[in-house]
Amino acid sequence: MTAAAATTSRFGTPQVLLGLSVAILVIVVAVPVLLIFFNAFWVDGHFNVADVIKVLREKDTYQALLNSLILASGVTVTGTIVGTFFAWLVTRTDLPLKGLMKVLFLVPFMLPSFIGALAWKMLLSPRAGYINRFFIDVLGFDGPVFDIYTYAGIIAVETMYLFPFVFIQVAGALERMDPTLEESARISGADLFTITRKITIPLVLPSILSGALLIMLYSMAHFGTVAVLGIETGIYNIPTLIYEKIHQSAGSFNSIRTGTVLATVLVITAAFILWLQNRVLARGRYQIIAGKSFRPTEVKLRGLRTPMLVFCLAYIGFTIVLPTATIFMVGGLRTYGLPFTAENLTWENYRYILFEWDLTRDAIWNSISLGFTAAVITMFAGVIISYVIVKMKVRGKGLLEFLGMLPFSVPGSVIALGVILAWSGKFGINLYNTVWIILVAYIARYMAFSLKANSAALEQVHDSLVEAARASGATMWQALRDVVLPLVRPGMLAAFFLIFLPALRELTVSVLLYGPTTRTIGVAIYTLNEDGETVYSAALAGIALVIIIVGESVIKRLFKGAAGRKG
């Protein structure tokens, strides 16, 4: 009886949307990832785990795994310490200019870390680095003082760009924490040190851990910094080894297999870290951290007030201003290695790469068009998928929810490798060496951002708003058009920019997929640097920075305006 009722509605709008959503995620994300697993475990027509272990025990793969672990652990520890310290400083002390400092500490998030790595290479490479040369030439040292081509160097540079993960989480938790919890401890006779140790830290620990795990996740799968700083001395991590294998052996079977095995390790690690983070957050959701903003008691820094401010400013100057300035300055040099004097500096390089050189002009155009297209497609796909997940009651949704989790745990290099496996003619479509393969990979890579922004927006749209429209006589499509869409538009816009801006500076994915005419900005900067065209590389990086900074400020203004209208 009920089966009859089901038949009539089996192919209604909900089923169409569900099918579409599943299809998008399967084609774009699931198939590439499954192909990676398949290639890793399926040897000569049968399932083979022994062979996977053999690959993992080869010296270079084993070393890469170890390096990823060393680097990720190092960055996690230093990033967590730096992030927690600054978060405490800007929320719980009487540091001057706290508001400004909070904004400045988030700037590293905007900057692509591989451009930073490039700058640090220019400053601290053992022989040619400007700072090392200064020590040798001017101060009479015998040899280089710093060597950036080391584990410590890589960890230091990654820390500069990844510590905001912890900073944001901890600063947020400290701000939302009900100050009466600390005040009541104080009334009970505890001194500030005891309160910090017994009350404050336990309460913000989940936030610290969650931010630390995010750092670990990103560092584990991080390509740019290690590629720029590690290859010189043979320090490879998982993503750079995948790149090396795929690139140098021109797609031989063995190198692809090594790549897929490494990618499998990366996916499993990422999934594990995310699972761990979810558990930490679920357990740490104390009710005492209320949603409201309070005015917590501030620690008086007294005599340390000015020194601390100077320290913060020095940190920002050293990690943000110095590398950025270096990029622009080197980009303006007539030849790399010349001192920064007026007669050595010129606008010529910028003019040349913007208006004359096809390679860089193509790269800028490719990045903008790819970023834009990927952002538009992913924004719409994300809104449909989120709608089904958040709002619809339809059988088979569990599958979609599972598929929707996938994009979050698949790092860029894994996506790129999977896309190569899926779209190089295996299913009759060969996109290799075209922009399309990069587009497909971008959609897969940024789907997570779109799903996050759109589901957040959709969760704000209460079901009864749609039901009220239906009761008023609207069909499902009319209700979507007149009620849902206008209300999630801010979320969609957020998704667009969350994708467009990172895509502009993307390196990890496109470096595995680019062809002769399909370099992106990131790839162009990276390959120019590899080819020794340091000056042009820096100039292009400078232009990328300008685009990013302009883009970020436009969004800030846009969203501030939108928020202003609402209030």
Place this chain on the structure above:
Amino acid sequence: MAEVGIRGLEKRYGTKTVLSGLDLELVDGECFTLLGPSGCGKTVLLRLIAGFETPDAGTIRIGDQRVADAAAGEVVPPNERGLGVVFQDYAVWPHMSVADNVGYPLKLARVETALRRDRARAAIAQVGLAGLEERLPSQLSGGQQQRVALARALVSEPRLLLLDEPLNNLDANLREEMRFEIKALQKKLGITILYVTHDQEIALGIADRLAVMDTAGRLRQVGTPEEIYAQPADDFVFRFLGIANFLPVRRDGDALWLGVGNERWTGPVPVRPDALLAAGFRPSDVRLARNGPGLPGTVRRASFLGAQVDYLIDVEGTLVRVTTPSHECVEHDLLFVEGETCRIDLATVQWFPGDVVAGVSR
């Protein structure tokens, strides 16, 4: 402007059956209230009628239109049922002005612009919001938003208006005011209303007829407010309609005794033949006295509440609530303090089987 017929309705979520074998008839033009505790399935019934849910068995008819027939697999979507719905959380679209909210059903019905504006304006005026047409919902109070929702539900002159706890989020004064207004509008428009609530005061006050639903989703009693209040079908209905006192009574031959002791029962005589009975009464059904006829009691708690005094009284080990108007207390020296003895005399009693738990309950 339409009667509603529900036959053998069943709704399950997974293994949980929320409604089963439910029959209900709504008369054309009446205000019908569905009263039940939260989570009893009354909102599910409303949503089934609205078309937001599909029944697993049974049929629903609105006027001449069969809107859901589980056996035939026919379901009319909500937009083709010609209803007005007012939700508990107002569901006023935040991105549309008051005029746009109220005009939306007319826009969908392709009413031409000028006429649409006039009708929306009239509907807005009807709920007392004239002058606020261009406001956005965020600039309105909760009560005003609820009025917008009401105007929007009424603007296309639906044959049936469904109200799902629409007054829950309003404060007490506003709730009362809106209740009178909904009633007045219904009389004026002659519309059929199904009003779902867990608040017995609203239910009794607004309904022409009402049904009491229990936690298992069964209808315990259907009738006019007076019938249900005066002749509750069982102790569940009795309890649900207000504070309920129960005293145990045992029959021994022709004699009636209170509880298990030696105190004679002095209240009305039961018609039921049971040996063990429960006498149910409201706090206001009691005549309180210092001495004279009635059952003996001891005052355990006295609370002066302004217009009345609320006593908790121990009657042979059973606690009952008694309210007495303050002026009566003053005039007849009935301002008891804790520990004093008193007499309670019962004028009216509802008789229930003896297994009903004694004492006071809400």
